Amino acid sequence: MKLLLAYKEPGLGEAWKEYFQDQPDIQILNTDITQLSCDAIVSPANSFGFMDGGLDYLLSERFGWDLQDRLQKEISELPERELLIGKALVIPTFDSKIPYLISAPTMRVPMDFMIHASLNAYLAMKAILVATTSHPDIATVAIPGLCTGVGKMPYRIAARQMFYAYEDIILQKKRKLDNFGDAQKFQIELNPAGMLWN
Numbered sequence: 522m523k524l525l526l527a528y529k530e531p532g533l534g535e536a537w538k539e540y541f542q543d544q545p546d547i548q549i550l551n552t553d554i555t556q557l558s559c560d561a562i563v564s565p566a567n568s569f570g571f572m573d574g575g576l577d578y579l580l581s582e583r584f585g586w587d588l589q590d591r592l593q594k595e596i597s598e599l600p601e602r603e604l605l606i607g608k609a610l611v612i613p614t615f616d617s618k619i620p621y622l623i624s625a626p627t628m629r630v631p632m633d634f635m636i637h638a639s640l641n642a643y644l645a646m647k648a649i650l651v652a653t654t655s656h657p658d659i660a661t662v663a664i665p666g667l668c669t670g671v672g673k674m675p676y677r678i679a680a681r682q683m684f685y686a687y688e689d690i691i692l693q694k695k696r697k698l699d700n701f702g703d704a705q706k707f708q709i710e711l712n713p714a715g716m717l718w719n
Contacts, residue, residue, distance in 0.1 A: 625646075638714040
């Protein structure tokens with residue numbers, strides 16, 4: 522599987538290079554993500570499938586506004602009636618250059634409150650990779666920054682979270698989290714801003 526990490530902000534590109542530059546199946550591209558040719562493109566959306574802001578607006582313009590309607594219909598049929606952070610849905614776009622959209626929420630509703638201190642980029646990236654590896658028609662995926670727009674997560678923290686998710690799912694890294702202390706240390710490593718105490 523090949524991942525195309527597409528950025529416009531130089532800081533995000535540099536952060537991705539710090540973590541992903543040695544991975545042969547990763548391309549880091551300074552480009553308009555909506556103009557790439559790939560099997561699937563990621564919408565770092567919200568849990569209710571609203572696609573009328575930021576990158577999602579551009580995706581709706583590219584694929585047609587019925588895409589939001591179809592996504593929201595699928596979400597409404599989930600047992601939770603929402604697409605939880607850490608889950609993803611794959612839906613067809615009916616576009617020959619980008620046949621599928623992967624909706625992977627980075628926030629429950631569009632907001633920036635404490636997203637920067639969350640693990641949402643890590644959880645969303647894991648969901649993207651799980652959805653991708655289990656889909657037979659997806660071999661190339663275009664991924665934007667996760668939580669770096671409205672969520673205001675610092676680029677380096679977002680890149681680190683995305684890379685750790687890549688290690689977990691693609692590289693199958695086995696993390697030694699045998700006790701609460703280990704889990705807490707890993708949590709802080711993912712995002713020091715999420716510490717509740719010193």
